[in-house]
Amino acid sequence: MQKEEKIQRKEAIEKKEMTVMAISIKKLDEKHDVARYLVKGASPSFINMIRRGIMLHTPCLAVEKVSIYENDSVMFDEMLAHRLGMMPIKMDKTYKMGDKVKLVVEKEGPCTVYAKDIKSTDPKAEVADKNILITKLEKDQRLRLEMEAEVNTGETHVKWQPAIVSYKEVPELVVSKDCNQCKDCIKICPEGILEVKGKTIAFTDPNACSLCRACVDACGKGAIKLVYNKNEYILIIESAGGMSPKEIISSTVKAMLEKNKEIGKALAKAK
Amino acid sequence: MMIPVRCFSCGKQLAGVYEEFQKRVEKGEQPEKVMDDLGVKRYCCRRMIFSQVDLIDMIGKFKS
Incomplete structure (x- = not known):
């Protein structure tokens, strides 16, 4: 045929x-x-x-779910989650539509939280730009959260636009x-x-x-x-x-x- | 409050270059040349950077 x-x-x-x-x-x-x-x-x-x-x-990785355990910073949880969602994430060729990765942040102030403080559970996926500013913490303020990044396309949301x-x-x-x-x-x-x-x-x-x-x-x-x-x-x-x-x-x-x-x-x- | 992660209009990631921009401008370099050098070319991205007012340090003082 x-x-x-x-x-x-x-x-x-x-x-x-x-x-x-x-x-x-x-x-x-x-x-x-x-x-x-x-x-x-x-x-x-x-x-x-x-x-x-x-x-x-074109499929690419972006943070989809954020579980916030502790956020003492002046930035609201929603704003923080939005900033994390907009962050571009590098991924390996092995990733396919629908695949998920967990990312973790844990920090205590006084400090500035950068994208480099985000730890990925999979070495094949990591934050693309390490210098992205996430938030700032004053003395005795703590940040502890878990993220789930997902592979999806720009049709769903612009954050998946590569x-x-x-x-x-x-x-x-x-x-x-x-x-x-x-x-x-x-x-x-x-x-x-x-x-x-x-x-x-x-x-x-x-x-x-x-x-x-x-x-x-x-x-x-x-x-x-x-x-x-x-x-x-x-x-x-x-x-x-x-x-x-x-x-x-x-x-x-x-x-x-x-x-x-x-x-x-x-x-x-x-x- | 803090520089948005991406440009509102085109979606270019900007939060990663903002600190370098600030440092270099403080040292006395011309802002427009620093932006060109960092690859921030379009005027939608440029206005994001030079109209930014950092308030997070100020608000941070008042959080109990």
């Missing part, structure tokens, strides 16, 4: 009844857990599927012959990425363009046009710290394939 499907697919591609996009991804840079990828050969809907997939369907994702088209600068090289556009560009190249204006780095169109507005002659490439995107993944951007993408692809299978199954049942 699978062989037949493969042959059918191949024939369809040859007859051009079906098109397959060849997608290439290149990493541009990574700093502060923010990775930028240049994605070529993707359609707008495809790249948006990746974005939404990361935000809604990254902030955005994408933008790669722009192309089209300069007509009316350009008199007054350099107004170069002066106004907030990113400072325009330069005089021969008799026209060009980008020094098109990937750094924020698509603000200040150059288009600044041109008195209306000689500059900013054209977007509909098949080339810059995908920006800003990890919350739980997983690396690469792990996030591969985990998203897996989750989306699973969704596709579900559609297939439902379709097979439909008459």
Whole structure:
């Protein structure tokens, strides 16, 4: 059955009844857990599927239940629990949807309680940023609580969103012959990425363009046009710290394939 | 009371960089440059940091 499907697919591609996009991804840079990828050969809907997939369907860890035994700090129990919930937690690949981990804190003042004071019962899961401020304790104040972190997706709550994702088209600068090289556009560009190249204006780095169109507005002659490439995107993944951007993408692809299978199954049942 | 763990608008984690920001600004560095350096780029995250008023130490004195 699978062989037949493969042959059918191949024939369809040859007859051009079906098109397959060849997608290439290149990493541009990574700093502060923010990775930028240049994605070529993707359609707008495809790249948006990746974005939404990361935000809604990629499993990650976050604190779900907090049992507070002692909290003498000035922060209310609810506020404390909320702060703990928002904290990103690193997890191993072995974790699957619905898995749970226990975390414990025990502290006595005077001190500042940081995320590094939280002890995990499983070495594979730990708090992503050790410097997160949780609360402060004065003299003789005590904090003793237990947390249960759960693997879930961003569909349930934003605390399970593994990254902030955005994408933008790669722009192309089209300069007509009316350009008199007054350099107004170069002066106004907030990113400072325009330069005089021969008799026209060009980008020094098109990937750094924020698509603000200040150059288009600044041109008195209306000689500059900013054209977007509909098949080339810059995908920006800003990890919350739980997983690396690469792990996030591969985990998203897996989750989306699973969704596709579900559609297939439902379709097979439909008459 | 205390710096929120994440930015209200975009959800970026900020409570981990706040103490470093404070220390460096106290030493005399320019706040905007410190924020750039810490990767706090968007203005939604920046307002979280520079509009923060730490009241927890003050309130802490009055808890019995």
